[in-house]
Amino acid sequence: MTSRSSVTTARPSSEGRAVARTQTLLPGKDGIGTVRRTTLPGGLRIVTETLPSVRSATFGIWAHVGSRDETPTLGGATHYLEHLLFKGTRKRSALDISAAIDAVGGEMNAFTAKEYTCYYARVLDTDLPLAIDVVCDMLTDSLILEEDVDAERGVILEEIAMTEDDPGDVVHELFARTMFGDTPLGRPVLGTVDTVNGLTRGQIARFYRKHYDPTHLVVAAAGNVDHATVVRQVRRAFEKAGALGRTDGVPVAPRTGVRTLRAAGRVELLNRKTEQAHVVLGMPGLARNDERRWALGVLNTALGGGMSSRLFQEVREKRGLAYSVYSYTSGFADCGLFGVYAGCRPGQVHDVLKICRDELHKVASDGLTDDEIARAVGQLSGSTVLGLEDTGALMNRIGKSELCWGTQMSVDDMLDRIAAVTPDEVREVARDVLEQRPSLSVIGPLKDKQADRLHQAVS
Template identity: 50%
Template structure:
């Protein structure tokens, strides 16, 4: 087991760690308590020491997601998320679970469109176990034929569960409608057809070809010492790194210049649900385009809280829907701002009309100073409160390193939010919300012709 470490040693870690092979970012370029090293094989390690806690959240992030899959591989990254926990050459599936349960820890994974993360949350005394377990699972799984068949059934059940949840089904339908044939339009989970056809050889080839150490980021936050974690990671990932001795870390995913989003499309998935589930949205810019703080303010004021325009207009003043909110996504090549609402089928036309009116009003006239001030306050509070636990901090570290190759301090993020002006938000809203709307609907409608005119005439 790892011993607890005195954080006063942090100032000495750049000389005490034998694991720092090439690059240790200048500490004046990193937020306080954050340390970064590039380890053998191109693995990047980013840690944040969090005083006063007794836990550590640690994740192995891989810069590979569903957008990197071919048609034959559709759903492979998510399928592997299941399979890699089924056993390694040193551990059985039961053994993996028993080791983590014995220390009261959490072991899990998630797959997204542009990355995958395998993570653990443990007491600070069990960091060595967490590193060893995660590295073993990610780099030395067996992928036995019997396990592939077993988990194939589990993934197919997960697809069925998605199909039974109209809101989840709607999210995939909206992406498909907005991004079309681009990989961003494909569901992370794959399709029933692709999962049934997926061979063990296809999965193994994708895993070995894509889950390489130059694409890995190890992020950790909690009561830790960077040098100690670096030694643990170097030892645990050593065998996988040996094949990439001279490799440099893969840089953040760059924008390709492609414009995958399609404005003005309409998608429908008939479903015998009691409610109509609707999503309206517009294409947005990718994450490498400036303006994220202004977009966050706009989104929050539109549908990010109880005082937002959409919540007030749709629910509070008219009682048309129980749930209504807006959200944003930003990928390397594109992004989107969307509005979700669930309502009685007979009210869908009115809900759509109100949402369109709100978006049109903000596009034409922007937000008031009071709305901008409230949104900025909500974002500041959410950002700070979201960093109160080690898991959230670990996620922030991993995503920042994979997406941007740099870390931003909490203070810097707060300053950027504070600097947003109503004029900036108004300019963004005029550009973004004036685009033709894309819509997706899941509900009791057999054909697009059955939808209300306010949707058909977008």
């Protein structure tokens, strides 16, 4: 990631508060799209992107904690805590929190991932002070009461049950376990029935205190916002809760880790009475800071990213073997995944797998055509821009960039980097990634002979 920044340092206030450091990371054009960052003395970072032409604003707080930070006995604690922060503070009850945003027609939610958690609210620009006050209150002053922990346990168990009822979701969790084994990256974000039942109020409260320190947080706001005003309102909210921490706090650096992928050629099968068999075939991909990720993005788009992609044409259009078939990439701090998903009738699993493996082999050995690469570059560029057409997406971009990379990249720079991908770079990354021995995860009504053949399919 790249950034172009200028730096200004705020003077101490008349109240003697320690100084904050403000940078313009991306100047934008005529003030539109300007991205600024202020780091408060306690280590809290606040980034904003200004779009005066819109009437909405999205405000979010990103926490540098995900399911990857859990020990086996704390499985699901990050997601459990995400639920509990909506249950009430000293200032607001759970109803007060939801009613405040509902009353202005806003939207509020949160999500937990392997390496981060995000809480956000999208409102009219005039209601941004309310969103800031509510979300900051949740993050800094959650009560985490025993009765709320007990009540929410049932909700989370229902969420796990709901996920288990969707084999299309379960197969991706199964594939993560196939690739990463019994490691934090291989375990489900939601935890398991056993780990969720075993979590106590004390464990969750300690997890909260450890991972929600200001040095672990990034505040992000995008839309019709004024940076200085957002900083002032966030600072006031954190100071009211006594949550700014030490004046010499230093923001945590972007995450690093130790590569935890298991050996290739592993097969995980889950026998279920489903109408379809759900298949994920994949191999190690690239870490999110690998410069080859741009070429991998083009490769992924051409191979399985749309209706004109190789896999869609070969599996669905020409043979009618599946309704849904696509490829995808996942990048983490130190490793990544490249996968191909297909849902098909159980008796057609082997045909679908053979076609997918044949196409992966062809692309690895012969590469993509120049036309395929040009089309993928155009598709990826267009989808990148179209995916940033609302303030929520912009908030996600600047917040995640700050947390995961520590820098910002403009949309124009992203488009330039995609356009600069050469056919040779795509062919090289295809060889590096697709020539690896794959692993396989399948969910469906599998017979014994099918299971034996599936184990042989990755040999």
